[in-house]
Amino acid sequence: QVQLVESGGGLVQAGGSLRLSCAASGRTFSRYNMAWFRQAPGKEREFVATVSRSGSIVDYADSVKGRFTISRNNAKNTVYLQMNSLKPEDTAVYYCAADSHVITPRRTVGGYDYWGQGTQVTVSS
Numbered sequence: 166q167v168q169l170v171e172s173g174g175g176l177v178q179a180g181g182s183l184r185l186s187c188a189a190s191g192r193t194f195s196r197y198n199m200a201w202f203r204q205a206p207g208k209e210r211e212f213v214a215t216v217s218r219s220g221s222i223v224d225y226a227d228s229v230k231g232r233f234t235i236s237r238n239n240a241k242n243t244v245y246l247q248m249n250s251l252k253p254e255d256t257a258v259y260y261c262a263a264d265s266h267v268i269t270p271r272r273t274v275g276g277y278d279y280w281g282q283g284t285q286v287t288v289s290s
Contacts, residue, residue, distance in 0.1 A: 167191050167279050169261045174284030177251055181288070185246040187261030187281055194242040195219075198270035200277060201235060201246045203257035203286075210260070214246060215270035222270060229255075251288045258283040 173185040185201070200215035214225045214235040223235055234247040244261060262277035264270070271277070 167194070167197060167263050169263060169279055169281035171259065171261050171281045171284040174259060174286045176287045176289065179251060179253055179288055179290050181251050182247070182249045183251065183286060185248065185259055185261075185284060185286070187244045187246075189242045189244070189263065191242070193265075195239040197263040197265050197279075198267070199235075199237055199244040200262045200264070200270060200272075201244075202260045202262060202274060202277075203255075204260070204283075205257040208257075210274050212272040212274075213259070215272065216244065217268075217270050224270060224272065226272075248286070251286075253288045253290045256286060256288050258285050 168190040171187045201213040202210050204210040216223050216235045216237050220237050232250045237244040260283045261281040263279040264277045
């Protein structure tokens, strides 16, 4: 099992930046594909970005491509989401997720076994 704790959320003006972190417990972090999802009020949880176990494969939702960067540091058991050029529509609770079952990281909510508690990101216009 792995426990995930997100941090770094907050209030930022449109055009600004935030860096989210997700710290994982345990000594097997490198066995997990990691992902970020988000959920806005009244909407379903949606895929944002994912990174493979070694960090060699990354994938992004079209809505964030070119603005967000996902990365990981296996020595620190941490995955990051650098968010630049933020827009009001990026406002949501951001969740970190982990999956150990497949090689290629997935985009689906159902593809992840472990979830953090979420961190709120609010972008004002």
